[in-house]
Amino acid sequence: MNKALKLALVAGVLLVSACNTVEGVGKDVSSAGSTVAKTADNAK
Secondary structure, eight states, rough: HHHHHHHHHHHHHHHHHHOOSSHHHHHHHHHHHHHHHHHHHHOO
């Protein structure tokens, strides 16, 4: 769980730093949420 949380945090930071528009932020947040959900499902 701890490893998954760290991975999601790093992915989120990278995604947020890569966007330049409000639309880009929305896509990045959505993508990070999907990554966290997939990681959580894999950890089950």
